[in-house]
Every structure is written in C-alpha cells, then in structure tokens.
Amino acid sequence: MNKLNSILKSDAVLPLHKKTALNLICTNNYLSEQFQEFFKSFNLTGQQYNVLRILRGQKGIPANLSTIQERMIHKNSNTSRLIDKLIQKRFVERNQCEENRRKIELIITKKGLAILNKIDPELDELETIFFKKLSVDEIETLNNILEKLR
Amino acid sequence: MNKLNSILKSDAVLPLHKKTALNLICTNNYLSEQFQEFFKSFNLTGQQYNVLRILRGQKGIPANLSTIQERMIHKNSNTSRLIDKLIQKRFVERNQCEENRRKIELIITKKGLAILNKIDPELDELETIFFKKLSVDEIETLNNILEKLR
DNA sequence: AAATTACATTTGTACCTACAATTGTTGTTG
DNA sequence: CAACAACAATTGTAGGTACAAATGTAATTT
Secondary structure (H helix, E strand, O other): OOHHHHHOOOOOOOOOOOHHHHHHHHHHHHHHHHHHHHHHHOOHHHHHHHHHHHHHHHOOOOOHHHHHHHHHOOOOHHHHHHHHHHHHHHOOOEEEEOOOOOOOEEEEEHHHHHHHHHHHHHHHHHOOOOOOOOOHHHHHHHHHHHHHHO | OOOOHHHHHOHHHHHHHHHHHHHHHHHHHHHHHHHHHHHHOOOOHHHHHHHHHHHOOOOOOEEEEHHHHHHOOOOOOHHHHHHHHHHHOOOEEEEEOOOOOOOOEEEEEEHHHHHHHHHHHHHHHHHHHHHHHHOHHHHHHHHHHHHHHO
C-alpha cells in the first residue's frame, strides 16, 4: 500500500531515493495548498504574510527592501512588486529614506498589524491540525532528519 | 544551533509544529531549486519532465490531455500550454482523436525519448547525492513519516 | 431533429517567479 | 571634480500557476 503510487496513478516500484524525493515534493504540495487556501481567505499570499511578519518583527523600526529580501523564505520572489500589493491593501507604507535616498523605509500599518492578529491564532490551529497525525516524537524525528538534509 | 533560524535570520523560538512546517517548506525549496537547476540545463522545467515521463510510460499508446493532467504531480498547472512548449521543442506530437474529436492524442517523439534517456541516469545521481547525508534507516523513517502526514 | 447538458480542450486574465536591464543615488579614485 | 564603480530599488520580460470563461464536440432529452 504505497500512497505515492495512488497519487501518481502508477504501479511502478521506485528506488528509495526517488520515492523519498517524490514524497517530499507531494507532502510539500499538500502543505502549501492548505496554507495557500488559508491565506487566500484573508486575500493574502503566503509570501505577503511572510513580509508582514518580518515587518512586525521590526517593532516600529522601518525596514529596507533589501533587509526584507534577505529574511524571506523564498528569496527569489520580486519583493518590490510584492510590497506594491501590500501597499495597495494599506497593510504597509513606503517612504524614501532621508539619510540614503537610494533606500526605502517600509513600515507596517495598524491595518497590517490588525490582520496579523486575526491570522495568527487561526494559523497556529491549522498547523496543529496538520501535524496531529504524528506523535511529538515523530515530529521531532522529522525535524532532525530535515535539518540533516540541508 | 537551529539552522532554520539562520535561514530566517531570526532568533525567535518557534513552537514545534510551526518549526516543522517551516522546515518542510525550506527543505522542499532547497530540493526544488536543485532539481529546477538540473532540468534547466536540459532546457526543461520539472513539470515538462514529469509529462515526458508519463508519456513514455504509455509505451506507444497515445495519451489524452486529461489523462496526463490526472497523473501529474502538480495537478493545477496549465497542461495545454505546458504541452505547447513540449511540442515547440519537438519532444511531443499532438493529433486530434479520430473516434472522439473532442480529445487529443499525445505521443512522445524519438527526440523526447532520447532526452529522457540522457536525463535519467544523471537525475538518479542527483537524487542519490541529495540523500547521501542520511542513512538508509533515516530515509525510510522520513518516508514513513511523510506518508503518515497525508 | 432541435435544444440542452456534459465533456475535452483551449483561451483569457491576474498574479507569481526568475532573472536581466535600467534608473537614481552615493562613494571612490585618478 | 569628472568619471567610474557600487549600491538600492524599480521596471521589463519570459514563463509558470490558478482559476474562470469560451470553444468545439458528443451524448441525452423532449
């Protein structure tokens, strides 16, 4: 009974490393879909949420675009345009930096903080539900193995 | 020493389930980047390779678009346009189905089979290298935990 | 047989990703 | 100080994803 085979609609017997790579990809797809759907109900993408979290972590200190880019989970997305969307939604404000006019200063608005406060407990719940099928030991094992992999 | 924190450039202590979700996402990013780069060296995307594999599995029997869609790893991509790209590259041929003209018949070309034969051993090698940091026991444990999760 | 419904694929649109080129600003150097 | 390099962000472009609407064909209903 190999669940992967039913996902792939195939009876092929796969070598262990290939099977594991596919398993990682499929699990991540599943996780991403759940998260994406969740964020969509707030009219946000996962990456937009990620940026809001980073800005909140600044505790009032404005962040430059390059700082945000460094801290994002997906380093390669187009942070300029991603932030445009957040500004359109009034979750973030942008100002030119006085000391160095090449830089911009980004700051989360009250509206941005408010939506984070609404999202966070629900997201915690979603994550808890997602891992409910595993024991604490198994989750810790998974963590250790994943960290070893990188 | 939490590798995640260095990726996220943050010292926050995360609850286990949040940490694990991020770990899965980051591991998958890493894996996907490696694969993407690899496929790019053949001027393909991972999804295009996935379709070529499905078509080869047909062993000469033409496949409909809907069949391919069902079997793909990422079910939501736009299979019509994905296959357009493969046709442009002469890896696939498309014909209207005689019995039911709503359907199309897709078949992999000799050029398509040839590139798969070039890719496959190198991909095996890449996968083996990726999991070299883990023991066979650990890989099997990872597999079991991932299957439990879905 | 005409109208309706279901099926299979394509097309359209908005947004995202990846990456290169451009713009505007600051720092450095001959 | 003019020229050039480095930096920070934006803009451009090609392709990918997600999803809705449209097209063309076949099956079903009345």
